[in-house]
């Protein structure tokens with residue numbers, strides 16, 4: 001199959017919408033990461049999403065909608081605070097997991113009694129859903145297990161020849177996937193941290209959501225798999241900037257492999273750029289900016305053939321919790337505290 005790449009203007013969006021209506025696969029930009037979309041009404045198309053990504057069949061997808069009525073058409077017994085969440089954060093980077101109406105088909109939801117739904121704020125994404133005249137199931141547009149795609153080039157790299165069309169809408173503003181918030185058990189619970197933080201949810205609902213820990217049995221099926229992992233072995237070094245950099249230098253000096261270092265603005269000058277591939281993740285006090293470029297940085301270590309990556313950890317609060325969640329998962333749990 002030849003994968004078409006189109007600018008995300010009106011014509012491109014109309015073409016991609018036609019692809020989706022006809023049962024094909026279209027990658028599209030959202031404010032978080034690129035999605036790989038298929039018609040929610042087409043079982044074969046949804047199965048094809050799993051096939052091209054190599055995604056485990058028990059990992060459910062997020063339904064992307066362009067109208068709030070579509071949320072209530074698919075869910076039942078949603079708690080009252082749900083309306084406050086929706087009016088505060090939709091359209092935007094929040095996915096709500098709620099009890100699914102039995103009339104909603106089982107494909108896409110991996111046979112669960114819940115369904116994950118979000119309304120993206122990205123204009124292209126919403127227009128695409130509107131023109132497709134159907135809600136769209138869309139996981140992140142990457143090969144399963146790899147870092148998510150935050151540009152059309154990343155999508156092409158992973159899925160060229162396997163999908164019908166890619167809408168190029170430039171780089172994603174947030175760069176990290178949506179916050180997944182489960183409301184199906186009454187109290188809200190964050191299954192995947194993102195740009196919408198626990199504090200923000202609490203401010204709207206008066207309820208401080210529990211945060212699913214990276215250890216223990218995952219409630220979100222997707223969280224049990226290896227994720228966001230570059231080819232190189234990644235270790236996260238947590239601690240004050242100077243101490244983290246000192247430990248990374250010590251460890252990197254021991255190796256005879258090609259070393260990549262994900263530094264921060266606070267430490268970038270503490271590394272020898274003639275010996276290592278050093279990338280600046282950004283200012284530690286601006287986790288949202290670090291999040292925006294994280295996946296692109298992990299992908300560029302791979303592109304340059306790095307064997308081992310050391311990444312500095314940042315404060316695990318606010319959007320920093322989302323950054324640390326992705327880094328910890330990318331490391332497969334190799335986290336060192338200094």
Ligand code: TXA
Pocket residue numbers: 030032033034035036059060061062095097109112114115116118138139140141176177178179180191192219220221222223
């Ligand atoms: O920002 C995003 O959410 C992006 C863009 C494209 O919208 N999408 C995305 O989809 O990240 P994906 O498939 O890569 O991640 C969806 C996550 C997985 O961890 C999955 O297990 C979880 O949502 N999920 C989906 N349905 C669920 C459900 N019913 N209960 C619990 N977790 C669910």
Ligand code: MG
Pocket residue numbers: 139140148
């Ligand atoms: Mg994903």
